[in-house]
Amino acid sequence: MQRWPHAHGGPLGAGHFRQSPEDFQVTELMDFVPEGHGEHQWLWVEKRGLTTDDLCRHLANLCEVAPRDIGIAGLKDKQAVTQQWVSVWLPGREAPASLIDALAELGVRVLASVRHPRKLKRGVHRGNRFALKVSGEAIAHPDFITRWETLIREGVPNYFGPQRFGHQGHNLGRARAVLVRGWRKRDDRSGMLLSTARSFLFNEVLAARIKSRCWATALTGEVFSLNGTGSRFVTDGSESAETLTARLASGDIHPTGPLWGTGRLETHSQVAELEQALPKCWPQLCIGLEQAGVKTERRPLRLIPSQSRLEWDVTPVQASDAGSDASVWLYFDLPRGSFATGLLRELIAHPLL
Incomplete structure (x- = not known):
């Protein structure tokens, strides 16, 4: 794929991210909550190793509904631990008693289940909250913190x-x-x-x-x-x-x-x-x-990311000494439709960026 230019001088060195699903965490942000009644069952789920499309397909099969009766606000990464709402149109009936256990076998935890009058529509979420673990030579660079602060202040x-x-x-x-x-x-x-x-x-x-x-x-x-x-x-x-x-x-x-x-x-x-x-x-x-x-x-x-912070697993000085063994957690919120890779590519060099 074509390499588009960087805005802040390019990555600071090689880096790693998403080495395990737990290293890439995404939580959907909404400005409202389900009302507690209605024909649609809204499920707040946590999934890993599964695309959102796969989740919807399994949910439709388990609830014996058409794919169009499943609603989502947005797609979430497969190789990650993600939390999001998904709705199922179930007029006049409850979800199958075995649904939670069946989803658990697929790597999906149901964290909440609430009724709502309307189907969940694409793009109604405010954005997504990210927690990403990054490692590699880039985070040991003496300008890493300065670059991070520049990205948060000036945007990417x-x-x-x-x-x-x-x-x-x-x-x-x-x-x-x-x-x-x-x-x-x-x-x-x-x-x-x-x-x-x-x-x-x-x-x-x-x-x-x-x-x-x-x-x-x-x-x-x-x-x-x-x-x-x-x-x-x-x-x-x-x-x-x-x-x-x-x-x-x-x-x-x-x-x-x-x-x-x-x-x-x-x-x-x-x-x-x-x-x-x-x-x-x-x-x-x-x-x-x-x-x-x-x-x-x-x-x-x-x-411009919001609610941003950085947490080292070691001090920055120790990170320089530890080299590729050090890691740092990056926390930030992005509006819907935006990609965390846009921020990461200004910090680290990686084949997927």
Whole structure:
């Protein structure tokens, strides 16, 4: 897969992460809780060694319902210990008495079970909380703590992670083939290949702005995203350059890039000129997405982790002495749709980053 540029000088050395599922922990964050009544059984589960799609398929079989009756807010990693909500439509009946034990045999613990009137919908979660164990020569680097503090303060590129593109980027080749011959629902029922193509084009725009050193600055015609919300606004001259710079520095707003599709890009001047280069460079992807009928959207170019902290298993001085045997835990929250790999690749060099 293509290597997109780093924003903070590149990794500090080789590193390791996710050496066991317990070293990569993810907890889904929601802004509401189930109401305690209704036709849908919501389960708060902890899984390991299992994809979310696998979990949904097993749950549908165990509860004897159609796959469409299972609801999730988002996909969680397979090689990790993850906690998330999943819902099952069970009108007028209870879940099977053997469900908890059957799930346990699959590596899934049911931590809570609550009724709710509505199915769990994709994207309703606020974000995810991460606890990652990292080791290797990078964490012994004398600038490791400084780099971590810089990432937390200034943010990292909001790249779509390598998992979006499949093993060795094969999903992108599949997406290109489908779009060239004309996208059809039966060829891509989940929309994964459309998402792959849009993610690649977004990463290309972000990479170009990093190379030009303007990925976290305001260009003319910029479309900003308000931090922590889906709200956007276009610069129209009502705010001074000094005000925009201050808001960018504080993390209140972020520049955005396109998720390609039909409809206008909302941009003009410098931003429009930069983004309109995509159809020239990648015409098959852009035209194919437009013909597929997906709507143009925007995504923040920058990601600033919150609730962040770092805990050593030894002191930083000892880490330097211990070398590759030392490890550190990184804790942080990310908004939905963001990838922890975006932060890790600014710290460590690893084949999966």
